[in-house]
Amino acid sequence: MYWRIINQQTAEYESSIARGQVSYAYDLAQRMVNTYEVKGDVAQACAWYRALSLALYYQGRYLEAAEKAERAIELHLEPSERAFLHIRIAAMHKLNAQYYSAFRCLGKAEEIAALFRKESKLIAQLHECRGFLLQGTGDLDQAIIEEEIAANICLQNGWLSDAAVLINNIGFYTAGPTKAIEAEKRLLYALDLLKRDPYLHTEAAIYDSLGYVYSIKGLQSQAEKLLTKSVKLFEVFSDKSQLIGSLIHLSQLYDRMRRWKQARSEAERALQLATEINSESLCTEARNQLESIEAIILKHLDRPRFFHGxxxxxxxxxxxxxxxxxxxxxxxxxxxxxxxxxxxxxxxxxxxxxxxxxxxxxxxxxxxxxxxxxxxxxxxxxxxxxxxxxxxxxxxxxxxxxxxxxxxxxxxxxxxxxxxxxxxxxxxxxxxxxxxxxxxxxxxxxxxxxxxxxxxxxxxxxxxxxxxxxxxxxxxxxxPLRFRREDISALACYFAGLYSKQYGLPAVELSRSELAGLSLYDWPGNVRELEGIIKRRVLFGPEALLLEMAHTRSLLSWRKLRDAEKRKLLFEVLERNEGNVSATARQLGLSRRAVQKILQRIKADVS
Known part of the structure; x- marks a missing residue:
């Protein structure tokens, strides 16, 4: 009876994940963790910690997911299971741009993997993860080699859906103006493998990669259809990290199609999601895309229109x-x-x-x-x-x-x-x-x-x-201004020019990062609030805009700022608060511990 209940709970969790009901799967896993820890059933508590980690991963809550996986490792686990979790944690560290921690976790998995045969699923995942990390560092050639090794292991063992994931990765890493045809062949092959071993999440990932390739090849209508489909599927699965990637690819496609307002809309959504899930690497990627589109809009789009003010x-x-x-x-x-x-x-x-x-x-x-x-x-x-x-x-x-x-x-x-x-x-x-x-x-x-x-x-x-x-x-x-975001950059530049001239100061040009950040704020005071902030920016320089972020409990989210801007803002607010860390943290919308960690990291960098 006990095992029947466990099997029912496991089936319910797996069914929820498969249907994209990740919030329900998370709640179920959390309840089961609490239940089995109270019962003292270490094996089941461990299993549900792993399940909880996966649900958090799909929600884009990578730091929490890593913590739950580490908790599972602390409990008694078989060596192979510990290795699998080390691999998952490494991937999550990579998504937070913490490469040192990622490779360290991968090293722990490699030590365990030395005990297993070279054709096992563990070895395949090890090569896949190494390729994933190398892709993040820019070493694409070695990343492709690692993914190919993993794909061959999966094909030899008949793990077709796993092989499709890996071939999709290879196709995406290969994609580029000179290798678009090769990438397309690989991705179509991956789709063909899925027909024999269907898995909708992998299918969505392939649609995203194939849409990206078609975008490069100039097949715009096909690319838009595939990328839109992948966005909808990742929304169903609540897989925010993959969704962000698809939104960025869709923004890049609209850029090529000169549909810049749509490109900006998708990039803004991507940055908003990346900020929500606290992913440094995805924040940087989405922010760069948004800044690029903002610059194009200012340069190429029709000049702002004037009508009685x-x-x-x-x-x-x-x-x-x-x-x-x-x-x-x-x-x-x-x-x-x-x-x-x-x-x-x-x-x-x-x-x-x-x-x-x-x-x-x-x-x-x-x-x-x-x-x-x-x-x-x-x-x-x-x-x-x-x-x-x-x-x-x-x-x-x-x-x-x-x-x-x-x-x-x-x-x-x-x-x-x-x-x-x-x-x-x-x-x-x-x-x-x-x-x-x-x-x-x-x-x-x-x-x-x-x-x-x-x-x-x-x-x-x-x-x-x-x-x-x-x-x-x-x-x-x-x-309200939040319903006409495409006007924010134009208004900000207009006010900057107007008040530079009015105050007799050198013409102020707002940076791309400033404009991208201003476009993301909701402006409860609307144009009047924007005008006031730009006046202060003209009078007192970029620091005024950064300080305004602190005054409004982060006008722009802390995650949307570049590292240099973060340091500058932190020291400005610290100075104003006479070194009071608690007050500084409160104004920045951060915890005291987070501010202390940032200060320690700055001190270490200086040393």
């Missing part, structure tokens, strides 16, 4: 500007929606300047700037003696905008009483100053704006439903 490249803003032009030529009331800093007043001025009223007054009024008692008086005016302190007639901002445009910013902050008076004006076109006995007609166009969700305000009773319906006709939603 708006600067943009994105299709998103193209649609907004198109809608704005259509609205401008009407006389309808306009409602502008959008987060703080998205340019609502800029849009209101653009609508005015594009309308027939362009030569008349544009009068902005902030509805939240005055108390409830004074808002109505400032909007509609008042007569002398209408209230205490009213020593003369005041015509009000709506009347001041006569024949022109009144811009009511933060309309969601108006009191319910003022909302009622505004609704009467919108319906009748008449205003009645406070204290006056009769209303009179006035010709003015109204543009209102808010960063609130007016539908929700209506539901909770803070905004009149009838006023909302009157306003919600010509509505324009201004997108």
């Amino acid at each position: 708006f600067l943009y490249l994105s299709n998103h803003m193209d649609k907004v500007i198109s809608q704005l032009k259509k609205i401008a030529v009407t006389e309808e009331v306009v409602l502008l929606l959008g987060e703080t800093g998205t340019g609502k007043e800029l849009a209101a001025r653009a609508i005015h300047d594009e309308s027939r009223r362009r030569n008349k007054h544009f009068v902005p009024f902030n509805c939240s700037a005055l108390s409830r008692d004074l808002v109505e008086s400032r909007l509609f005016g008042h007569t002398r003696g209408a209230f205490t302190g009213a020593d003369r007639d005041q015509k009000g901002v709506i009347r001041a905008a006569s024949s022109g445009t009144i811009f009511l910013d933060e309309i969601g902050d108006l009191s319910l009483e003022a909302q009622g008076a505004l609704l009467r004006f919108l319906q009748t076109g008449e205003i009645q100053p406070v204290g006056a006995s009769t209303p009179f007609k006035i010709d003015v166009r109204v543009i209102a704006a808010t960063n609130r969700d007016l539908r929700q305000e209506v539901e909770v009773g803070r905004f009149r439903r009838d006023l909302y319906y009157r306003l919600n006709i010509a509505t324009l939603l201004l997108p």
Whole structure:
């Protein structure tokens, strides 16, 4: 009965991995580890630590995966099982660019492997891992030799799916402009092997390699089809490291196809995932690809377009500007929606300047700037003696905008009483100053704006439903900066040039790494926040941008910075905190131990 339960649990885990349900497999393995450690069943605890390590590996959590594998080694294991785990740990160290640790683990596996026959699966995996590490160091010729030895062992023993993995590796390592045909033959052979011994994960890896080769050969539609398929499959398997590789290859393909916006989108996603899984080598690869695309976009893509103060490249803003032009030529009331800093007043001025009223007054009024008692008086005016302190007639901002445009910013902050008076004006076109006995007609166009969700305000009773319906006709939603990332670099460069000139300083050119980093931040303050940060960058140099990262608990993720930038930022923050490691770690979003390790590594490098 006991062994039947164990077999059922193992089958459930393997089935989950095969279906790509890695999170479920991880939870199951964690429960089993806890269960068998409590029971004192060392063999089963060890087996489930190995299973847990594999699930973590698929999730891209390499450091944790290595820790679990090392825990399994600490428990009693057969020599071959210890060797297999040393190999897995070596691969995980390589993915974190820790080559010294990787080769040291491989050496431990080699010591054990000396006890086994040369045709065993252990020996095959040993050669495969050595090839994997050598590929990372740039020694491709020796890497291919190691993979070929491993592939031959697998073919001789009939391990076809394992052989397909290795031949795929060889094909990928071989790929290049001069050897694309040879690489294609190897990869098609690997696919043929899988027909006799199917394994979907390996198939996805071959699609990725073959797509990369077709991209090099110029077979773009075939390459896109294969790479897109591999991305979808790796998403199903939750294999983030392989997914990152496919996204980078897809970005490179879109670069060749001159579809640079798509290329940037895939590179940004790859860097985001690489940061999440804490892989130094994949972070570097994804960041380099993103920086390359950013440089191409700045050099080759259409120059940014200007429209009444708006600067943009994105299709998103193209649609907004198109809608704005259509609205401008009407006389309808306009409602502008959008987060703080998205340019609502800029849009209101653009609508005015594009309308027939362009030569008349544009009068902005902030509805939240005055108390409830004074808002109505400032909007509609008042007569002398209408209230205490009213020593003369005041015509009000709506009347001041006569024949022109009144811009009511933060309309969601108006009191319910003022909302009622505004609704009467919108319906009748008449205003009645406070204290006056009769209303009179006035010709003015109204543009209102808010960063609130007016539908929700209506539901909770803070905004009149009838006023909302009157306003919600010509509505324009201004997108936040995070929805138009392709505009970030253009805006940053524009602001850098503008304020360099304005401050009388030498022209500032933002680096590729700065632009790539800025493109990844979500900008809760939108364009206004970006403008402020670039002002500081112009005034105080690159250090200002690095310090801003610390002030905002890492404006850009620590992992997205280069080593030199990390050191510079670390010392700047340490100096500001007078050497307080805890405060420095807190501001950088790191643990105290992580900061201490970095300082120790810097000290060792200097020594």
